[in-house]
Amino acid sequence: MNNILIVAAREFRQIAGMRSFWLTLLIIPLSMVIGGIAPTLFHKDQADRVMVIDRSGGGEARAIAQRFQLDHNRDVLTQLSRYVQRHHLESADPGALWAQHDRWYSDSDVAQFVASGGVASANVKIARVKPKDVSEFEAPKPDFEIVPVPASLASVPDNGLDDAVKGVLKPAAKDAKPVDYVLLIPSDFGKSPLVRLWANSQPSTSFMGAVQEVLTRDLRARFLATNGVSPGVAQTATAIAPALSISTPPPGGGARESMLVRSILPLLAAYLLMISLMLSGSWMLQGTVEERSNKLLETVLACVSPEELMYGKLLGTAGVGLFMIAVWAGCGLFAAYATKGAIADFIRPALDPLTSPATILALIYFFVVGYVAVSILFLAIGAMSDSMRDAQGYLMPVLLLILLPISLLMQAVLSGNSGGVLIEVLTWVPLWTPFAVLARLGLGIPTWEVIATGAVLALYTLVELVLLGRLFRASLLAQGQKPNLREVISRMRAVPR
Amino acid sequence: MSVLSLERVTKRFDQVVAVDDLSFSVEPGTVFGFLGGNGAGKTTSLRMVLDIIRPTSGSIDVLGRAPGRANAPEIGFLPEERGLYRQMTALDTIAYFGRLKGMAPADAKREGAALLDRFGLSANAKMTVDKLSKGMAQKVQLATALVNRPRLLILDEPFGGLDPINQGLLEDEIRRLSAAGATVVFSTHVMQHAERLCDRLLLLARGRKKFEGTLEEARAELPARLNVVAKQDPSKVGGVESAEDRGEAEPGWRRWDVRLEPGVAPGDVLERCVAQQFPLRRFEQLQASLHDVFVHIVGTPETAQ
Numbered sequence: 001m002n003n004i005l006i007v008a009a010r011e012f013r014q015i016a017g018m019r020s021f022w023l024t025l026l027i028i029p030l031s032m033v034i035g036g037i038a039p040t041l042f043h044k045d046q047a048d049r050v051m052v053i054d055r056s057g058g059g060e061a062r063a064i065a066q067r068f069q070l071d072h073n074r075d076v077l078t079q080l081s082r083y084v085q086r087h088h089l090e091s092a093d094p095g096a097l098w099a100q101h102d103r104w105y106s107d108s109d110v111a112q113f114v115a116s117g118g119v120a121s122a123n124v125k126i127a128r129v130k131p132k133d134v135s136e137f138e139a140p141k142p143d144f145e146i147v148p149v150p151a152s153l154a155s156v157p158d159n160g161l162d163d164a165v166k167g168v169l170k171p172a173a174k175d176a177k178p179v180d181y182v183l184l185i186p187s188d189f190g191k192s193p194l195v196r197l198w199a200n201s202q203p204s205t206s207f208m209g210a211v212q213e214v215l216t217r218d219l220r221a222r223f224l225a226t227n228g229v230s231p232g233v234a235q236t237a238t239a240i241a242p243a244l245s246i247s248t249p250p251p252g253g254g255a256r257e258s259m260l261v262r263s264i265l266p267l268l269a270a271y272l273l274m275i276s277l278m279l280s281g282s283w284m285l286q287g288t289v290e291e292r293s294n295k296l297l298e299t300v301l302a303c304v305s306p307e308e309l310m311y312g313k314l315l316g317t318a319g320v321g322l323f324m325i326a327v328w329a330g331c332g333l334f335a336a337y338a339t340k341g342a343i344a345d346f347i348r349p350a351l352d353p354l355t356s357p358a359t360i361l362a363l364i365y366f367f368v369v370g371y372v373a374v375s376i377l378f379l380a381i382g383a384m385s386d387s388m389r390d391a392q393g394y395l396m397p398v399l400l401l402i403l404l405p406i407s408l409l410m411q412a413v414l415s416g417n418s419g420g421v422l423i424e425v426l427t428w429v430p431l432w433t434p435f436a437v438l439a440r441l442g443l444g445i446p447t448w449e450v451i452a453t454g455a456v457l458a459l460y461t462l463v464e465l466v467l468l469g470r471l472f473r474a475s476l477l478a479q480g481q482k483p484n485l486r487e488v489i490s491r492m493r494a495v496p497r
Numbered sequence: 498m499s500v501l502s503l504e505r506v507t508k509r510f511d512q513v514v515a516v517d518d519l520s521f522s523v524e525p526g527t528v529f530g531f532l533g534g535n536g537a538g539k540t541t542s543l544r545m546v547l548d549i550i551r552p553t554s555g556s557i558d559v560l561g562r563a564p565g566r567a568n569a570p571e572i573g574f575l576p577e578e579r580g581l582y583r584q585m586t587a588l589d590t591i592a593y594f595g596r597l598k599g600m601a602p603a604d605a606k607r608e609g610a611a612l613l614d615r616f617g618l619s620a621n622a623k624m625t626v627d628k629l630s631k632g633m634a635q636k637v638q639l640a641t642a643l644v645n646r647p648r649l650l651i652l653d654e655p656f657g658g659l660d661p662i663n664q665g666l667l668e669d670e671i672r673r674l675s676a677a678g679a680t681v682v683f684s685t686h687v688m689q690h691a692e693r694l695c696d697r698l699l700l701l702a703r704g705r706k707k708f709e710g711t712l713e714e715a716r717a718e719l720p721a722r723l724n725v726v727a728k729q730d731p732s733k734v735g736g737v738e739s740a741e742d743r744g745e746a747e748p749g750w751r752r753w754d755v756r757l758e759p760g761v762a763p764g765d766v767l768e769r770c771v772a773q774q775f776p777l778r779r780f781e782q783l784q785a786s787l788h789d790v791f792v793h794i795v796g797t798p799e800t801a802q
Binding site: 003006007010014017018290291293295296298299300301302303304305308477 | 575581583596
């Protein structure tokens with residue numbers, strides 16, 4: 001055992017002494033930070049400026065402005081509701097609209113929210129129950145801002161606007177803010193459905209949707225009124241809309257957002273297992289090839305048995321992989337509990353599964369056994385190869401065999417699909433079992449299946465240790481050409497010396 | 498009690514017999530030479546002693562035990578094909594092998610540092626192996642074999658690839674260890690090293706033992722030869738097989754290349770010359786080289802393969 005630990009410690013130190021190891025170690029925390037700030041980088045920090053030249057009396061411009069305000073308030077209410085749900089703050093006011101998460105907020109809901117004090121009032125209530133480490137809710141910025149029509153444009157006739165609006169869309173003055181959209185509602189709007197839009201870039205879908213809905217509603221009201229319906233009834237008819245009730249079942253049932261937040265940890269574990277295995281496995285492969293190509297093996301084998309060498313290498317590599325995971329997990333925990341912001345808000349709910357000892361046990365078991373089961377493949381390849389070039393010949397098919405089905409698995413799990421023939425097959429084939437079970441843990445996988453696949457994986461790993469152990473031992477001092485399949489099988493069947 | 502003994506050991510690889518019914522023993526404190534051409538079975542025999550491979554039949558006893566890693570703390574081994582971990586420092590490399598041989602970390606480091614100092618490498622102790630010259634790396638490799646102060650040092654073709662300075666260093670280390678009571682077994686096909694260092698020799702050809710004994714006993718396998726200056730033909734003296742005239746040495750005296758009959762000692766021939774009043778001006782015994790002995794017993798190194 002002592003020799004195994006000495007070999008393992010040397011393997012660990014050798015890999016930890018590589019620059020690529022430390023660069024790789026930093027990639028995940030760095031990508032977490034980038035992932036956290038990326039949305040803010042991509043998000044426009046200023047509202048689109050909209051100018052409405054309403055020559056039909058001003059009613060359409062007001063309706064559009066009201067619609068923008070309504071949409072913004074709905075957005076605020078939705079975000080507030082998600083914030084309250086994520087941090088379990090419903091006790092601040094159980095009757096409030098933002099404490100009810102299973103609904104689509106209607107126009108009247110939004111009006112009620114604004115009438116009851118909006119975000120300011122909600123924040124006061126939430127502050128009474130909010131833990132100190134939970135960041136305060138920040139309302140999203142509005143998407144659109146209505147800007148007044150300057151006198152220089154107001155007096156320009158419709159047919160002269162093409163030239164006139166250029167000055168506001170692309171102003172010559174450096175400090176002048178450009179207008180994003182100029183909308184002309186002609187004086188005969190109603191009789192004619194024609195409106196004109198000038199934009200300094202491709203119009204956004206949300207802008208077009210809002211404007212179209214407001215103007216369509218007005219045109220329909222005018223049409224109904226023209227056909228004998230009273231203006232009040234006509235107006236009401238255009239506002240009729242279904243009340244949508246949204247259900248978000250807990251993990252195991254399926255809704256996308258719930259799965260993504262609550263099952264991110266198992267899925268992340270599957271990803272990390274894959275990444276750390278590929279990295280540490282290839283480093284171990286390099287080390288084993290180095291021992292062969294540098295003719296070190298005979299010296300080593302005079303001191304340790306082939307079995308001790310193999311187990312030491314496996315232990316050292318598993319140590320490297322687990323060290324990487326520990327560092328990444330430490331960074332994640334630090335981000336979750338020592339920082340505030342988007343990353344913390346994302347990670348903290350993802351740690352929910354860790355309250356269950358069975359989940360923790362399953363995570364650790366499939367991670368560690370999966371590590372050994374796949375690492376030993378790299379070790380056997382290293383023992384059969386005199387150079388990295390030799391090793392590539394074996395490595396590529398093995399990597400494809402492991403990675404291709406896993407990428408399909410990840411896509412299936414991300415789309416909320418926890419069943420299906422492919423996923424079941426991947427769950428029961430031991431080479432892919434650790435990845436499949438880890439990925440499915442968040443979606444929900446029957447306990448009996450976890451236990452049964454765990455047992456199959458253990459059996460497979462034992463058989464693999466015996467057969468690949470023989471291959472490793474028989475290949476260590478073998479010289480000459482790369483063994484073909486028959487030779488590989490013959491080495492696996494060879495009883496030790 | 499012998500330090501190492503092999504009893505009727507045979508090793509087959511498929512249809513090839515690498516070692517064939519080999520028996521020998523090595524006594525404590527001796528320097529034992531394992532001689533043979535390429536493919537004679539030297540490396541295979543040493544690997545079996547170290548338990549890297551196991552014999553097909555026969556038994557091996559190392560330091561009173563069966564071959565195995567339990568012997569590692571008392572054995573030093575320098576393989577024919579050598580290499581080191583390129584990214585490890587010289588000192589860490591020596592200490593690592595010391596630890597694999599059961600040494601405590603501090604002892605392994607201390608002994609490693611002492612060896613590097615003795616080999617003139619103390620300034621390079623913290624350098625990684627890939628930055629050392631080939632000669633320096635060879636010294637580090639030797640230190641990995643010596644770090645545990647072995648009772649039995651096994652060297653497989655130790656002089657191959659060494660520069661003359663390191664060959665001298667290795668010869669000194671072998672003598673030093675032998676003087677300290679350790680046993681050294683080394684294989685070689687370079688006879689000069691064996692001639693200078695070995696107390697006992699074993700000659701192998703195609704896996705079979707051809708000779709085992711001291712250097713003198715090996716030389717006795719060849720008929721003795723004399724360089725004689727005499728007035729008359731010495732072939733008539735008893736014990737002389739043949740005498741070849743090599744020309745005049747000085748006026749009235751001729752030089753003769755004399756070959757004795759097998760088993761006849763030069764001293765006996767000299768005694769007969771005196772008794773017969775056979776006039777002599779020179780009676781010089783020509784000592785056979787180990788190379789001559791090797792060729793005589795197993796053929797040329799090439800034919801021995």
